[in-house]
Amino acid sequence: MIEITWDEKKCTSPQECRKCLDTCPQGVFHVYPRDGRKPGKATENWAIAPLYLSLCTGCNICEEMCPEDALAVSVA
Amino acid sequence: MCEFCTQHGEGKKWYLQAQNYSQELLNEERKRFMTDFFENIEQFARNRIGALDKVMAADPAAARAMFPSIVEQQKKEHYGQVVPLEEIEQIFDMSLSVVRVPCVCRSTLRGFRDARYCFGVTTSSADSLATVFQPYPDYSTDLEVLSKDEAKKAIQKLDRNGLVHTVWTFITPYIGGICNCTVNECLALKTRTRLDLPVLFKAEHVATIDWEECNGCRDCMKSCNFGAINYSAYVDKCSINQLQCYGCGVCRALCPKDAITLLDRNAIPALANEW
Numbered sequence: 064m065i066e067i068t069w070d071e072k073k074c075t076s077p078q079e080c081r082k083c084l085d086t087c088p089q090g091v092f093h094v095y096p097r098d099g100r101k102p103g104k105a106t107e108n109w110a111i112a113p114l115y116l117s118l119c120t121g122c123n124i125c126e127e128m129c130p131e132d133a134l135a136v137s138v139a
Numbered sequence: 140m141c142e143f144c145t146q147h148g149e150g151k152k153w154y155l156q157a158q159n160y161s162q163e164l165l166n167e168e169r170k171r172f173m174t175d176f177f178e179n180i181e182q183f184a185r186n187r188i189g190a191l192d193k194v195m196a197a198d199p200a201a202a203r204a205m206f207p208s209i210v211e212q213q214k215k216e217h218y219g220q221v222v223p224l225e226e227i228e229q230i231f232d233m234s235l236s237v238v239r240v241p242c243v244c245r246s247t248l249r250g251f252r253d254a255r256y257c258f259g260v261t262t263s264s265a266d267s268l269a270t271v272f273q274p275y276p277d278y279s280t281d282l283e284v285l286s287k288d289e290a291k292k293a294i295q296k297l298d299r300n301g302l303v304h305t306v307w308t309f310i311t312p313y314i315g316g317i318c319n320c321t322v323n324e325c326l327a328l329k330t331r332t333r334l335d336l337p338v339l340f341k342a343e344h345v346a347t348i349d350w351e352e353c354n355g356c357r358d359c360m361k362s363c364n365f366g367a368i369n370y371s372a373y374v375d376k377c378s379i380n381q382l383q384c385y386g387c388g389v390c391r392a393l394c395p396k397d398a399i400t401l402l403d404r405n406a407i408p409a410l411a412n413e414w
Contacts, residue, residue: 064196081250090323094250095181102178102274114189114248117196118333 065119066137067091069111074133078109083125083134089118092125140405141220141340141414147312152343154222154306154314157233160262164313172216173309177275180243187213188330195334202334210337219307219318219327219339223388223401224298227317228291230306234260237290241278242318244326252277256297258290258317294319301362303328303387305339322364332365340414342386344401346379352398353377359390359399381410 074080077094084092093114096106113119125134140148147153158164176183187209195202222230231237238259245254273282285293294304294317302319305327309315322328327338346367348359355375360368367383368390370376379399391399404410 078250078252084248084250090248090329093181093184093247095185095247096277099182100178100275100277103276105276109250112185114184115192115329115333117192 064139065116065121066139067113067116067119067125068135068137070131070133070135071110073131074111074129075131076109077111078106080130082128082130083111086128087125088122089115089120091115091119140343143218143220143312143340144343152226153312154220155226155229155233157262159312159314160230160234160260162261165315169310169313169315173315174274176217176309177243177278181247184247184326188326188334191334191336206336213338214311216310217308217338218311219305221339221342221385221387222304222306222317223342223344223386224294224304224392225388227294227304230260230317231287231290231294234262234287236261237285237287239283239285239290239293240316242320242324243278244318244320245324246278247326248324248329255283256302256319258285258294258319259315260317298389299392301364301389301393303364303385303389307339320364328364337414341384341404342388342401343404344386344388345381345384345404345407345410346386346388346390346399347381347402348377348379349396349398349400350376350378352396354396354398356395358393358395362389362393364389381407382413 091113092111094109094111097108097110100106121136121138123136126136143153147159148156191202191205239255240257242254242256245251297319305318306314307316320328322332330336330338353376357370357377359377365383365385367380369378369380386404388401
């Protein structure tokens with residue numbers, strides 16, 4: 064089983080950075096409003112998580128591309 | 140014809156029935172569903188796709204056992220079909236106005252907040268479809284209303300870029316969206332092609348290449364989202380695997396010899412149950 068961990072303290076603006084979203088060849092990740100979305104307000108607090116983890120090949124590109132070292136791929 | 144044509148088409152293709160876009164269908168229940176859908180799309184994706192994906196990673200057979208109930212619910216609420224360019228133009232011709240709205244899939248999967256790839260059509264003057272997006276600045280603050288000609292030009296450009304056109308229900312049979320997608324940026328196409336879960340029908344069509352006309356340039360292969368085109372170096376020709384073809388027809392735009400046409404899927408015996 065492959066696991067991807069995301070360090071929210073290191074990654075502060077995933078929605079602007081988008082490196083992992085753009086470079087993952089399998090498109091494993093998605094970005095979401097951490098506290099939900101409120102009508103009339105633009106979301107500021109975004110988070111990243113794998114959505115299609117079963118497609119992850121463990122290629123580590125996300126880990127290498129992340130400018131904040133916030134992602135870690137491990138194979139258990 | 141697909142089962143939606145039988146149930147909601149009254150003898151026509153269901154997505155060419157004006158009543159399936161009508162204001163009468165856009166009742167309070169549907170407006171609530173759409174508002175909730177756009178407000179909580181990521182949650183929706185996690186609950187359905189993410190949950191299935193977790194099971195898929197651990198036990199594919201158990202995941203497949205979940206398919207029928209998910210598909211049944213999707214067919215009631217939010218199901219789609221691939222539609223080629225000329226029929227999207229027919230839909231625009233039936234409409235009164237076309238609104239262009241940002242794509243929620245590209246927002247979810249790529250973080251693009253104002254990727255205007257999706258269209259909504261209305262068939263009456265009250266443009267309540269547009270109001271569904273208004274409360275959410277994450278997607279957009281201003282709405283674009285296009286004339287039929289502007290909408291056709293826009294969709295033709297997307298077609299040349301190789302984007303697959305699909306129609307989507309928001310509580311079936313109301314069609315609330317026309318999307319233009321690539322496999323890796325679309326929650327639905329991705330879930331269907333990568334997790335094998337049917338969340339949309341293939342088109343009523345399937346592509347074929349005229350053997351005499353094909354010059355073996357392979358340009359069509361670049362646009363196929365479904366890996367349905369094969370090339371033979373020996374004869375220097377391309378051919379289409381009709382079992383893999385979704386019938387979107389976008390390969391036609393790239394063929395310099397106009398060698399690709401769409402056939403009626405229903406006329407091909409082996410494809411009668413291949414949706």
